[in-house]
Ligand SMILES: Nc1ncnc2c1ncn2[C@@H]1O[C@H](COP(=O)(O)OP(=O)(O)O)[C@@H](O)[C@H]1O
C-alpha cells in the first residue's frame with residue numbers, strides 16, 4: 124500500500140516542480156517577452172526541477188527497499204531476549220524470527236506464542252512504523268530539497284538544457300548497463316558452478332570422454348555411484364540433429380526468400396510472407412508432439428518397408444521437424460537482405476541482357492551472401508539451443524552415432540534431464556548441467572562472432 | 587520577331603558551330619545551306635553518316651518556316667504528332683513511332699516519334715518528370731520490369747520491331763545497352779564487372795579472349811591505364827567518375843549498337859563529367875548514343891541532335907545547333923533560355 128502511494132507522491136511532486144520552476148524561470152526574466160534571455164527553453168528548467176525531485180527520491184526508495192528489512196531485523200534481534208535463541212540451531216532461530224514477523228504483521232504463526240515472542244513482535248512492529256515514517260520524511264525532504272535547488276537555479280544564465288540532456292544520457296547508460304550486468308551475472312554464476320564441476324570431474328573426461336551416463340547414486344552406499352561424464356555423444360547428437368535441420372531449412376528457406384523477394388507478385392508476397400512467419404510463432408512443444416506422434420512413426424514405417432531398422436525416436440524425425448521450425452528464420456532474414464540489395468544492381472544486370480535467374484545467381488545472391496550467412500548462423504544457434512522437439516522426438520539415449528535413424532540426445536536435452544526431479548546442488552550430476560550450459564554458451568558465442576565477422580568483412584568489400 | 591535574340595548559348599556550342607567553317611548563326615537560311623559535310627572528316631573507311639543525317643534534316647527544314655506561325659501553335663500538318671522539326675534521319679539505327687507509355691492510368695509520354703541515327707549522339711532535354719527517362723527505357727524495354735507500365739506504338743532497331751511481346755529482351759539488351767544516372771558497378775572486382783556481360787552472352791571461349799575483351803572495353807572507356815594494376819579489386823572502390831566509366835565499359839563489353847545514357851554525369855564532379863563527355867564523343871564513331879541530360883551545356887557539347895520534351899510530349903527535334911540557336915517552339919526557347927525548367 125505504501126509503495127504506490129509513495130510513487131504517486133513522487134510523480135505529483137515532479138509535475139508540480141516542473142510547473143513551478145518553469146514559471147519561475149519565465150518570471151526571472153520578466154515574463155514571456157524575456158524568454159530569449161534564458162539560456163534554455165523554459166521547459167528545460169521545468170524538466171531539470173522534475174529530475175532533481177524525482178531521481179533522488181526514487182534512489183532513496185530503492186535503497187530503502189533493499190535494506191530496510193535487514194536493518195530492522197538486525198535491530199530486532201539485538202533486542203531479542205537471549206532465552207529465545209539459546210541452544211537453538213540457526214535454522215530454528217530463523218524459524219522463530221519468521222514467527223515474530225508473522226505475528227507482527229498479523230499472519231499465521233507456526234509455533235506457540237510466548238510472552239517473549241509477543242514482546243519482540245511488538246518491538247518489531249514499532250521498528251517498522253518508525254522505518255515507515257522515516258521513509259516518508261526522507262522522501263518529502265528530498266523532493267523539497269530538489270525543488271528548492273532547481274528553483275534557485277532557474278536563472279537566465281543557467282544551462283538547464285545541457286544538464287537535462289546529460290542526465291538523460293546517464294539514465295540511458297544505467298538502463299543499458301542493467302542488461303549487460305545481468306548477462307554478465309548469468310555467465311559468471313554458470314562459470315563458478317562449472318568450476319566446481321571441473322574440480323570433481325577432470326575436464327579431459329568431460330570434453331573427450333565418449334560415454335555419458337550421469338547417474339549418481341541417491342545413497343552413498345549404492346553401487347555404480349560414480350557416473351560417466353563424456354560429452355562427445357551429446358555434441359555429436361546435437362551436431363547430427365542440427366545438420367539435418369539445416370539441410371531442411373536452408374534450401375527451403377533460401378529458395379522461398381528468393382521467390383518471395385524476386386518473383387512473387389506483391390499480392391502473393393503479402394499473403395505468403397506472414398503465413399511463412401507464422402511457423403516461427405508455433406510453440407516448440409507443438410512441433411515436439413508433431414515430431415513424436417506424426418513424423419517419427421511415419422519415418423519408422425517407411426524405414427521398415429525399406430528393410431531398415433529405425434529407432435522409434437530417431438534423430439531424423441527430430442531434425443526434420445526442427446528444420447521446418449527454423450525455415451522462417453532463414454527465409455525472413457534472407458528476404459530482408461535480398462531486399463536490401465539496391466534496385467540499381469538489378470537494373471544494371473538486366474540492362475546487360477541478364478535474365479532474372481542470372482541476375483539472382485550472379486549479382487543479387489553474392490551481394491546478399493554475407494547477410495544470408497549471418498541469418499543461417501543465427502538459425503544454427505537456434506537449432507543448437509532447441510530443446511523441446513528433441514526431448515519429445517529424439518530420445519534420451521546418448522548414442523555415439525552418425526546414423527540419423529538411431530536415437531540420439533543433445534546437450535540441451537541432457538541439461539533438462541539433469542535438472543529435473545529432486546536435486547542435490549553439490550553433486551557432480553547437477554553441476555554437469557552448468558558445465559554443459561557453459562560449453563553451449565561458448566559454442567553459440569563463437570558462432571555469433573564468426574557470423575558478425577563474415578558480415579563485416581563482406582560489407583567493407585561491397586560498399 | 588528577331589532571330590538574333592541574345593544567346594544563352596554556352597561557349598562549347600559556339601565552338602561546335604565554328605567547326606563548320608561557314609556557319610553563320612545570325613542567318614538561319616544561310617545556316618541551313620551551310621550544313622555541308624563538316625571539316626573534321628572521319629577516316630575514309632568510316633561511313634559518312636552524320637552529314638547525311640544533317641542533310642536530311644535540312645531538306646525538311648523549309649516546312650517549318652515561316653516561324654511566326656510555328657512559334658506559337660503546334661503544327662497540325664506535321665506527319666508525326668505535334669513535334670516540330672524533323673524527327674527522322676536518313677540512316678536510322680532505331681525508329682520510334684507513336685510511342686505511348688502509361689503508368690497505371692497516368693500517361694507518361696504521348697505519341698513520341700523519334701529516330702536515332704547511326705554514329706550520332708541524340709540528347710534529350712526537358713524539365714523533370716517530362717518523360718525523358720521513360721522514353722529512354724522504352725528503347726531497351728527496361729519498362730518491362732515495372733508492373734504498372736504499358737507501352738504502345740512501334741520501336742524498330744534496324745527495321746526489326748522490339749515492342750512485340752514475343753521479342754526476347756536478352757539479345758535486345760545486348761544490342762541496346764544502358765548507363766544509369768548513379769554509377770551502379772556490381773559488388774565484384776573490376777574485371778568481373780566487365781566480364782559479366784560477355785559471360786552471360788557467351789561471347790568468349792577462352793580466358794585469354796575474355797582477358798582481351800576486358801582490356802579493350804576498358805581501353806575504349808578510357809579507364810585501362812587507371813585500373814590495369816588492380817583489376818581484381820572491387821569496382822565499388824573506384825571514384826564516382828571511374829565507376830561511371832566502368833559502367834560504360836561494362837556496357838561496351840557486350841558490343842551493343844546503341845548506348846542509352848540517363849543523366850550519366852549528374853552524380854559526378856566537373857572533372858569526371860568532362861572525362862565522360864570526352865568519352866561519349868569518342869564512342870560516337872562506333873555506337874549510336876541516346877543521352878538524357880539536365881545540363882544544356884552538356885547537350886550542346888556532346889550531341890549532334892537534340893530533342894526537347896515537355897510534359898510527356900516531344901515538342902521539338904533538330905540539330906543541336908538549331909535547337910540552341912533557333913528554337914522554333916516557344917516552350918523550347920523558354921527552356922533553353924532558362925526561363926523555366
Ligand atoms: N515507375 C513509375 N511508376 C509510376 N509513375 C512513374 C514511374 N516512373 C516515372 N513515372 C512518372 O512518369 C513521368 C515521367 O517520369 P520520367 O520519365 O522519370 O521523367 P524524367 O526522366 O524526364 O524526369 C513522371 O510524372 C513520373 O512521376
Ligand SMILES: [Mg+2]
Pocket residue numbers: 718719720848
Ligand atoms: Mg529521369
